[in-house]
Amino acid sequence: MTAKEQEEMDFGADSERMKKRTVEGGLLITFEGGEGVGKSTQSERLFHKLQSFGIDTVHAQEPGSSDLGNNVRRWIKRSNSSSPLAETLLFEAARAQLMFETVRPALDRGKVVVLDRYIDSTLAYQGYARGGDLKTIKQLNDIATAELTPHLTVLLDLDPKVSLARVSNKPDLFSGDTDGSGRVDNENERRFEQAPLKFHQSIRKGYLEMSKTDPRWCVIKADQAGHRIADAILKRVRRLLIDGNIPESIFKS
Numbered sequence: 001m002t003a004k005e006q007e008e009m010d011f012g013a014d015s016e017r018m019k020k021r022t023v024e025g026g027l028l029i030t031f032e033g034g035e036g037v038g039k040s041t042q043s044e045r046l047f048h049k050l051q052s053f054g055i056d057t058v059h060a061q062e063p064g065s066s067d068l069g070n071n072v073r074r075w076i077k078r079s080n081s082s083s084p085l086a087e088t089l090l091f092e093a094a095r096a097q098l099m100f101e102t103v104r105p106a107l108d109r110g111k112v113v114v115l116d117r118y119i120d121s122t123l124a125y126q127g128y129a130r131g132g133d134l135k136t137i138k139q140l141n142d143i144a145t146a147e148l149t150p151h152l153t154v155l156l157d158l159d160p161k162v163s164l165a166r167v168s169n170k171p172d173l174f175s176g177d178t179d180g181s182g183r184v185d186n187e188n189e190r191r192f193e194q195a196p197l198k199f200h201q202s203i204r205k206g207y208l209e210m211s212k213t214d215p216r217w218c219v220i221k222a223d224q225a226g227h228r229i230a231d232a233i234l235k236r237v238r239r240l241l242i243d244g245n246i247p248e249s250i251f252k253s
């Protein structure tokens with residue numbers, strides 16, 4: 001990358017222009033995709049990058065990032081008999097709490113909020129993959145979030161054979177590529193990841209279908225090196241900050 005490109009990437013050239021734009025309501029950027037596609041890696045990376053540019057940013061993860069959310073996460077990982085509706089309602093309860101505690105207050109102060117999973121996860125998992133009614137899930141999403149739609153949704157798209165191998169305890173479980181990290185969840189219980197491959201393929205299909213319906217989606221191939229993915233995301237975010245209306249208050253003084 002040339003120095004000029006790096007400068008552009010770092011917002012330097014446009015930061016003054018961006019600072020002049022004002023609008024109320026902050027900025028919501030969400031990360032979506034199946035298990036192990038790199039949502040946490042990339043959303044944290046974006047969070048740190050924006051912070052380093054002096055942009056006031058908050059990072060949170062669904063269904064964690066609140067006491068209720070952490071309990072829902074633990075309970076769902078242990079349970080294997082809940083109905084799609086029961087599961088949806090639990091996720092929505094955690095989501096409503098996260099909105100109340102973290103997301104709304106941050107947006108009200110004009111911050112950028114980067115969320116690792118949001119409404120589209122419920123549509124993909126409990127809707128497309130588990131067969132829950134999409135219309136009902138959309139209604140519940142609307143209730144839990146007071147219809148808060150992201151300004152940008154990054155979909156990290158990857159063949160589940162590859163992504164599951166990345167997070168599996170047994171990296172050779174699938175024939176796909178793996179970084180061999182053998183990552184284990186805190187509770188050592190990874191229910192959704194243990195579901196049949198078909199389930200994960202339905203999730204991927206659901207996400208790709210949703211991504212065609214709305215310009216807020218940015219689909220990125222997640223089989224690339226991490227820094228390439230990060231650059232593609234940053235380019236898109238940069239465009240959003242420059243072309244879209246952004247609140248002056250997201251820049252730290």
Ligand SMILES: Nc1ncnc2c1ncn2[C@@H]1O[C@H](COP(=O)(O)OP(=O)(O)OP(=O)(O)O)[C@@H](O)[C@H]1O
Pocket residue numbers: 033034035036037038039040041042166167179181183222223224225226229
């Ligand atoms: N571009 C990449 N190439 C190869 N491995 C990657 C890449 N990005 C992330 N990884 C690795 O893949 C694993 C899963 O990444 P990460 O935890 O970010 O995914 P996730 O989508 O948040 O997963 P989960 O759905 O389980 O929360 C980690 O071991 C991470 O280091």
Ligand SMILES: [Mg+2]
Pocket residue numbers: 039040041116
């Ligand atoms: Mg994650």
